[in-house]
Amino acid sequence: MNNAFLYKHLLIVLAAGTILGSCSKSFVTKTPSNNLPTPDALNSASALQSDLNGTYAEIRNVDQFGRDFLVIGDLMADNTFVEARNSGRYLYQYADAIPVTxxxxRDMWGESYTGILRCNNIIDANVSGTDAIKAQAYAIRALLYFKLVNIWATPYTSDSSAMGVPLVLHYNVTATPARSSVGAVYRQIVSDLTKAFATAPAYVNSVTLSKYAIEGLLARVYMYMGDYTDALTAAKDVINNGPFTLVSANSFLSFWANPGVHTDAVEVMFEIDCDPVNNNAFDDLGAIYINGYQDIYCSSQLAGLFDSTDVRLFLLIQGTTKSGALAYLVNKFPNAQNNDRDNLKVIRLAEVYLIAAESAARLGQTTAAQGYVNSVAQTRDGAFGGYTDSGPALIADIVQERRKELAFEGDRLFDMNRLGLPINRATNxxxxxxxxxxxxxxxxxxxxSPLPQQELLANPNIAKQQNPGY
Structure with missing residues (x-):
């Protein structure tokens, strides 16, 4: 069954569970089979583990965490730009003029629901003694729904009753679901992450979703909901009781240059493995920035936020675009041409500190908020004296610190949307x-973003549920 059919008839086929796993672009799965088995076919712990491996591989896809999710979050905001001599990628996203076709x-939507189907089949399989496997499937499903609802729906903090995305939670050959509300989607995400946290495995390595990595994701979701009390509680638990530590300034550049799997619990809580066999080849995330297509560059506005003593500045290289204009090249993912490519960061401890900082500041806990944000800022820049503001000024400091710390990891647009901030791009x-x-x-x-036209044609229950303006 080809990809054109997959995307044209996505939800119908997802429910049927008869599609082949996509091999979009150069994506290679870790499992020997591309078939997506029904829950009944997953009748042993080994079968579930094999399908979980395939699910981790699925979200490495270029159309998900492999590149598109991370690129659009910065490019559609104010962190990056596409240069004039480009390969034709992401031009609609940068122009803020995405057609329904x-x-x-289309591919982000389609591959995300393929990943959700994989999770559903693991979750619904009747196999005892597999709680840790199912916990990871719950967490991946939550991750995908979190991305879907942020890309295609009004922020929760603006209108939780607005149309979200279709919730597909079980194998059903006749399902053509309408869009659930934003609030309903977020409630499902919280439910999935809560269930995952209860039975998740302890930390072993950075490419397996473990207990405190899942709680870090839950803290993120609560913050996006404006539930700062629960966000702070979850973030503090991760900081105080989890195994993770911030990467030091002396190790910061080598941390980002290292494509290997971490087992030391330093900084990265969960990342997606791109090893010498399983990777996105020339469609690797890093290649869109440097050592490949090199189409996208750091905005001068963002580069100007880093002091000369801030180690994060050294992830940028002063150079030129391919057409010769002065620009900052992004070297946060430097291994695009190497045998072992960069693993793709999904959540890091620095973000959890910044979640704690913003949540504490909004709850009026100024001293605590300053402590959390300065833990990141002063670790990255030893010459920085620390933030001393309070109230709205402190919140603005924290939001700017998020921008600097999480640049090129796909968060900026969604931060700006949840906060209702205008996007004012530099002229680059x-x-x-x-x-x-x-x-x-x-x-x-x-x-x-608009719902894909193919989906509207295939599913009569969302045919009239397109987002406004499209």
Missing amino acids: DQVT NGSVAQGNGLSIAYPNDYRI
Whole structure:
């Protein structure tokens, strides 16, 4: 069954569970079979583990955490730009003019629901003694729904009753679900992560979803819901009781240069493995920035936020675009041309500190908030004296620190959407004209992506549920 059929008839086929796992672009799975078995076929712990391996491989896909999720979160905001001499990728996203037929949007949607189907089949399989495996499936399903609802729906903090995305939670050959509300999708995400946390495995390595990595994701979700009390509680538990430590300034650059799996619990809580066999080849995330297509560059506005003593500045290389304009190249993912490519960070301890900081600040716990944000800021820049603001100014400091720390990891657009912030891009030399220097107010219909046209044609229950403006 080919990919055109998959995308044209996605939800119908997802429910049927008869599709082949996509091998989009150069994606290679870790499992010997591309078939997506029904829950009844998953009748042993070894079968569930094999399918879980395939599910981890699925979310490495270029159309998910392998590249698109991470790229659009920065490019559709104000952190990056596409240069004039480009390979034709992400031009609609940068121009803030995505058509309903856009391939990037279509493939992100389609591959995400393929991953959700894999999770559903593991969760519904009747096999005893597999709680840890199912916990990871719950967590991956939550991760995918969190991305879906942020890309295709109004932020929870703006209107939780708005249309979210279809919830597909079980194998059903006749399902053509309508869009659930944003609130319903978030409740499902919280439920999945709570269940996952209860039976998740202890930390073994950075490419397995473990107990405190899952709680870190839960803290993120609570913050996006504006539930700062629960976000702070979860974040503090991770910081105080989890095994993780922040990477030091002296080790920061080598941390990002290292493509290997971590077993030391330093900084990275969960990342997606791209090893010498299983990777996205020339479609690797890093290649869109450097050592490959090299289409996307750091905005001058973002580069200007880093002091000369901030170690994060050294993840940028002063150089030129391919057409010769002065620009900052992104070297956060430097292994695009190496045999072992960069693993793809999903959540790091620094983010959890910043979740704790923002949540504490919004709850009026100024001293605690300063402590959390300065734990990150002063670790990255030993010459920085620390943030001393309070109230709204401290919250603005924390949001800016999130921008600096999480740059190129796909969070910026969704931070700006949940906070209702306008997007005011710098005018970057060498950028394509469409999107360069663009200002996008909040709210704006085009900060939310359109549902793919193929999906509207295939599913009558969402045919009239397209997002406004499309």
